[in-house]
Amino acid sequence: MRMLGSLEPLRAGNSPSWVAALLRQPWVMALVRVCLVSAYLIGGITKLVHFDAAVAEQTHFGLHPGWLWAALAIFVEIAGSLCAIFNTFVWLGAGGLAALTFVAMLVANDFWHLQGTARFIALNGFFEHLGLIAALVMLTYLSSSEQRSRG
Template identity: 65%
Template sequence: MNTRAQGNPHWIATLLDQPWLPPMARAALVSAYVIGGVAKLANFHAAVHEQAHFGLHPGWLWAALAIVVELGGSACVIFSRFVWLGAGALGALTAVAMFVANDFWNLTGNAHFFALNAFFEHLGLIAALVMVTCVAGIKPSSGRAGFH
């Protein structure tokens, strides 16, 4: 990835040049989606109820869509194939979730505080998905596997 050219200290550049780091970082980025997709798949009835609770009807359709996006999109990002599609789908799902489930503007007290934090955590996650898509097409100059 030629991290030395970016002005990083030598030890940081050495760490960032490790071939195992990009796939591990991509897996960590989407880990919540993998866990969420597996949990929804394992207890589909609860997933349907969750979707209906947030006003998404029919619940079974939204639950099935969430499972496909969470697992399929995660696979695209982890295996660095069709990253734009996987990260884009995960970002869209996250945007829906942040507006539906974290409506801090309608809440007060502790609920407002928690929803506000969750809203902006989701926004940061969308930004990270955009960034992983931006670097997906960059070929490493050292010939090692990068974030592509």
């Protein structure tokens, strides 16, 4: 019996041959890692270059002191992204990005306090962030599986 959520279909060859061939290419997962963390990396660099705006953003969402939260977000976004991109300490980098995303979900997408269109937009953003967290968990799983199979 196949477990829900396992990678067994890919390993068992249940995917079309062209999909399996594509996924075996070494550049594919590297590109996927870059794409997954691109928003975090660009966000971290942008916050670093425009630190005053990053502080104002944190203060706007009620996070005080704003400079501390901005510096923490910058560090996690850049360092976590680099861990994921270079496939090293993925558990730490992806975990940091997931934790940052979880805080953002609660602070910036508090749909339970809103009404109408604002609620709809925040609800959508909340679940988009939840999807990102799931993708970061999957990246960590795939990275650790890859390392186990090599080691």
